[in-house]
Amino acid sequence: MEQFEFTEHSHRRYNPLTGDWVLVSPHRTKRPWQGKVEKPAIEKRPEYDEKCYLCPGNERAGGHNNPEYKDVFVFQNDFSALVPDIPEGNYSNGELFKAESERGFCKVICFSPRHDLTIPEMEVTDIRKVVDLWCNEYQEIGALDYINHVQIFENKGDIMGCSNPHPHGQIWGQYSVPVEPAKEAVMQKAYFDKHGKTLLEDYVAEELMTGERILVENDHFVALVPFWATWPFEAMIVSKCAVANITQLTEEERTALADAYKKLTVMYDNLFEVSFPYSAGIHQAPTDGQEHPEWHLHMHFYPPLLRSATVKKFMVGYEMMANAQRDITAEQAAQRLRDLPTVHYKAK
Amino acid sequence: MEQFEFTEHSHRRYNPLTGDWVLVSPHRTKRPWQGKVEKPAIEKRPEYDEKCYLCPGNERAGGHNNPEYKDVFVFQNDFSALVPDIPEGNYSNGELFKAESERGFCKVICFSPRHDLTIPEMEVTDIRKVVDLWCNEYQEIGALDYINHVQIFENKGDIMGCSNPHPHGQIWGQYSVPVEPAKEAVMQKAYFDKHGKTLLEDYVAEELMTGERILVENDHFVALVPFWATWPFEAMIVSKCAVANITQLTEEERTALADAYKKLTVMYDNLFEVSFPYSAGIHQAPTDGQEHPEWHLHMHFYPPLLRSATVKKFMVGYEMMANAQRDITAEQAAQRLRDLPTVHYKAK
Ligand SMILES: O=P(O)(O)O[C@H]1O[C@H](CO)[C@@H](O)[C@H](O)[C@H]1O
Ligand SMILES: O=P(O)(O)O[C@H]1O[C@H](CO)[C@@H](O)[C@H](O)[C@H]1O
Numbered sequence: 001m002e003q004f005e006f007t008e009h010s011h012r013r014y015n016p017l018t019g020d021w022v023l024v025s026p027h028r029t030k031r032p033w034q035g036k037v038e039k040p041a042i043e044k045r046p047e048y049d050e051k052c053y054l055c056p057g058n059e060r061a062g063g064h065n066n067p068e069y070k071d072v073f074v075f076q077n078d079f080s081a082l083v084p085d086i087p088e089g090n091y092s093n094g095e096l097f098k099a100e101s102e103r104g105f106c107k108v109i110c111f112s113p114r115h116d117l118t119i120p121e122m123e124v125t126d127i128r129k130v131v132d133l134w135c136n137e138y139q140e141i142g143a144l145d146y147i148n149h150v151q152i153f154e155n156k157g158d159i160m161g162c163s164n165p166h167p168h169g170q171i172w173g174q175y176s177v178p179v180e181p182a183k184e185a186v187m188q189k190a191y192f193d194k195h196g197k198t199l200l201e202d203y204v205a206e207e208l209m210t211g212e213r214i215l216v217e218n219d220h221f222v223a224l225v226p227f228w229a230t231w232p233f234e235a236m237i238v239s240k241c242a243v244a245n246i247t248q249l250t251e252e253e254r255t256a257l258a259d260a261y262k263k264l265t266v267m268y269d270n271l272f273e274v275s276f277p278y279s280a281g282i283h284q285a286p287t288d289g290q291e292h293p294e295w296h297l298h299m300h301f302y303p304p305l306l307r308s309a310t311v312k313k314f315m316v317g318y319e320m321m322a323n324a325q326r327d328i329t330a331e332q333a334a335q336r337l338r339d340l341p342t343v344h345y346k347a348k
Numbered sequence: 349m350e351q352f353e354f355t356e357h358s359h360r361r362y363n364p365l366t367g368d369w370v371l372v373s374p375h376r377t378k379r380p381w382q383g384k385v386e387k388p389a390i391e392k393r394p395e396y397d398e399k400c401y402l403c404p405g406n407e408r409a410g411g412h413n414n415p416e417y418k419d420v421f422v423f424q425n426d427f428s429a430l431v432p433d434i435p436e437g438n439y440s441n442g443e444l445f446k447a448e449s450e451r452g453f454c455k456v457i458c459f460s461p462r463h464d465l466t467i468p469e470m471e472v473t474d475i476r477k478v479v480d481l482w483c484n485e486y487q488e489i490g491a492l493d494y495i496n497h498v499q500i501f502e503n504k505g506d507i508m509g510c511s512n513p514h515p516h517g518q519i520w521g522q523y524s525v526p527v528e529p530a531k532e533a534v535m536q537k538a539y540f541d542k543h544g545k546t547l548l549e550d551y552v553a554e555e556l557m558t559g560e561r562i563l564v565e566n567d568h569f570v571a572l573v574p575f576w577a578t579w580p581f582e583a584m585i586v587s588k589c590a591v592a593n594i595t596q597l598t599e600e601e602r603t604a605l606a607d608a609y610k611k612l613t614v615m616y617d618n619l620f621e622v623s624f625p626y627s628a629g630i631h632q633a634p635t636d637g638q639e640h641p642e643w644h645l646h647m648h649f650y651p652p653l654l655r656s657a658t659v660k661k662f663m664v665g666y667e668m669m670a671n672a673q674r675d676i677t678a679e680q681a682a683q684r685l686r687d688l689p690t691v692h693y694k695a696k
Pocket of ligand 1: 313503
């Protein structure tokens with residue numbers, strides 16, 4: 001009988017970080033596409049846009065004015081999903097109706113005063129300032145007694161719900177540990193208790209041995225396509241040594257993180273020669289005042305594009321009701337990304 | 349101190365079917381929207397389209413010809429993500445790298461020969477034929493020894509990845525029980541073992557008492573906005589009595605399901621007077637040959653629109669990395685849907 005091959009046969013892969021599975025259908029890339037095509041991102045933007053509410057000196061929706069900031073700039077979201085001043089409260093009616101009030105807050109970080117830049121087009125020294133701001137915010141927000149989780153993330157591109165192309169990200173802090181990091185916490189704890197090492201320490205070491213799914217490597221960080229990747233060109237930046245949260249990174253490690261962030265996103269932009277949309281976010285230890293030796297800092301990148309700058313992967317019916325699904329394999333995606341030039345296509 | 353109110357204060361709600369939580373931010377609807385707007389669906393379509401690969405008599409991508417079908421029509425997907433003839437196999441390298449080959453198959457169901465119709469515009473007697481086909485397929489596919497789960501679903505609208513507006517749905521059968529129904533199985537089993545009744549039996553009874561989140565009720569089915577709804581206008585059709593799978597429905601109950609399906613989707617279309625996009629899918633007992641008294645048949649509807657026919661809810665950065673999030677409350681969404689006319693806007 002024929003041998004089972006990743007490149008030929010449908011299979012499920014296990015995600016040890018969440019305990020979930022992904023369905024991989026490698027033969028399905030041959031499917032023609034007659035569905036929705038996206039507008040490609042507008043490429044040429046001015047350095048300053050007087051109508052942009054994130055540009056230096058401009059007025060924001062809430063009526064506040066941005067300072068004439070020179071590198072990074074953080075402010076409280078004018079339309080925060082989470083706010084600090086709400087009454088505590090619980091609602092419960094048997095086992096089936098349960099709710100709890102949730103305190104927190106939402107901040108916006110501008111990555112650069114320049115309206116026309118994005119992370120892959122910025123200098124590593126400037127991205128380093130973004131990393132430093134993340135560290136400060138994690139520390140400061142996390143120190144509040146009603147904040148147990150700090151979520152740093154970036155939505156890039158209008159197909160990822162980003163309403164402004166000015167380079168920026170967000171930070172939401174809140175009382176509860178949300179669903180996704182809570183799942184990863186359980187899996188990482190079980191692994192650590194069993195092996196005395198973090199799950200991702202062992203995982204990264206294994207990946208570095210084969211090299212098959214590695215995209216970028218520097219002294220302290222690796223960017224790779226996880227074995228269990230769900231989105232077509234999903235990637236993860238992981239520290240080589242176990243670090244529970246970003247404030248524990250040394251100066252040199254912070255710069256290495258900025259470097260990996262830039263190199264990965266340059267690959268992304270070069271794939272379809274377009275400003276590549278994605279949502280990215282950092283998973284790290286909760287800010288509950290406890291030690292978390294089981295937690296291993298990492299940053300997920302979930303980019304939606306599949307075949308071109310205009311055709312994305314839809315996570316819809318089957319995926320929503322049953323199981324995440326992908327067409328090309330993680331190894332094929334890694335190969336395609338790795339084969340790209342390392343210089344940004346606009347700088348050629 | 350002020351009292352905690354669902355309509356005013358951010359809170360988390362518990363989903364007893366999955367064990368997950370959703371973050372609700374009721375005050376956030378005031379946020380202005382400067383981001384992506386979708387093209388509204390094209391409303392006027394011909395009854396027959398010679399370029400449509402689902403219309404009767406036409407040729408499909410795979411080179412096959414559709415028969416001159418008169419009501420419903422089912423065929424094997426020409427680009428199936430799952431196929432029956434693959435070698436069995438496992439791959440495992442320690443705890444962190446695990447994969448298994450996955451057999452199955454994918455079918456497409458045309459709901460009607462008419463290219464211009466959708467479920468809310470069809471007669472209940474014709475929707476009933478769709479329900480009957482679901483029953484036959486669940487029975488037939490489920491009887492295969494290598495099929496343990498049958499996923500019936502529908503992607504409607506191009507923003508839900510649907511590449512053809514001809515009314516149709518899909519059925520994927522496979523060896524493993526996928527992630528989503530597996531989560532619901534665990535929760536339903538625990539509830540049934542404890543109470544000797546299904547989770548949804550108790551839930552529906554409670555919802556019928558308050559009526560707050562009920563959208564449609566007939567003799568055998570209820571359509572409601574679940575207390576833990578994630579998508580802005582998410583809904584669920586549930587049988588009033590516990591039924592593990594659709595083949596156990598009586599004749600009368602099948603018609604009642606068709607009726608609820610129509611009434612709910614008419615509400616949806618009337619909300620923004622547009623053909624309302626969604627992904628829908630049926631969760632029911634696995635086809636593993638066991639009795640499943642804990643399973644309670646239901647159909648989820650996940651519609652992406654938020655504010656209008658052109659502005660959707662983006663489940664992106666925070667939602668992907670941390671936690672599902674919504675703005676309007678489940679009760680507000682139910683109220684808005686319930687207040688709509690019951691006649692389809694095109695038939696006015
Ligand atoms: O099978 P279709 O309609 O071509 O494809 C659509 O539904 C599938 C099942 O939800 C998804 O995997 C695809 O991403 C989507 O475009
Ligand atoms: O906060 P923004 O950028 O206005 O909004 C965007 O990101 C949020 C956090 O992922 C999402 O809840 C919104 O749906 C999305 O449009």
